[in-house]
Amino acid sequence: xxxxxxxxxxxxxxxxxxxxxxxxxxxxxxxxxxxxxxxxxxxxxxxxxxxxxxxxxxxxxxxxxxxxxxxxxxxxxxxxxxxxxxxxxxxxxxxxxxxxxxxxxxxxxxxxxxxxxxxxxxxxxxxxxxxxxxxxxxxxxxxxx
Numbered sequence: 086x087x088x089x090x091x092x093x094x095x096x097x098x099x100x101x102x103x104x105x106x107x108x109x110x111x112x113x114x115x116x117x118x119x120x121x122x123x124x125x126x127x128x129x130x131x132x133x134x135x136x137x138x139x140x141x142x143x144x145x146x147x148x149x150x151x152x153x154x155x156x157x158x159x160x161x162x163x164x165x166x167x168x169x170x171x172x173x174x175x176x177x178x179x180x181x182x183x184x185x186x187x188x189x190x191x192x193x194x195x196x197x198x199x200x201x202x203x204x205x206x207x208x209x210x211x212x213x214x215x216x217x218x219x220x221x222x223x224x225x226x227x228x229x230x
Contacts, residue, residue: 088112089212092139092149094119094132096159099152099196102204106150109205113212129153133162137169140190149191150208156195163191167229175199180207184214186221 091114095103100121107116119135121127136149151159156173163171171191172183175198183189192211194204216222 088115089148090115090117091212092117092119092136092143092147093151094121094136094149095152095196096121096127096129096132096154097124098129098154099156099159099194100124102152102194102196102201103150105201106204106208109201110208129158130162133159133171136191137163137166141166141168147190148212150194150211151191152194152196154195154197156193156198160193163193170225174207174211175203177203177206177210180210181214184211185217186224188216188221188225 093103093116101124119139120132133151136151140147140149151163151171153159160171160173163169169191170187170189171193172187172189173193174180174183180192192208194207
């Protein structure tokens with residue numbers, strides 16, 4: 086079975102969680118790591134932009150993970166790009182709903198807000214859940230109107 090290719094990036098506040106997720110999901114995911122590559126201080130907007138630019142020309146359905154200390158900064162920065170639907174999730178249920186109802190293509194996590202076990206549950210749900218379409222697609226279309 087082919088591994089799903091997923092972009093991942095984090096600033097220093099999410100670096101440790103990024104590395105932990107890469108290890109935990111190594112058998113399932115082919116990670117396309119866009120940085121940071123160490124825990125030294127860095128700026129979250131750089132990584133949100135890297136992920137957004139990678140998604141711009143990616144095939145439909147391409148997913149990504151962004152992590153910063155709270156998850157808030159990268160959410161704000163990534164959602165400035167119209168093709169990005171980044172969802173900050175702190176529970177497994179939020180990750181399911183982000184995919185089912187909002188067709189989120191970027192899972193955002195807070196490296197200082199949730200523990201690695203919760204992040205793993207969120208990512209697992211995000212990867213396994215499909216968009217429901219229908220009335221939810223109509224609502225997504227309203228966002229760009």
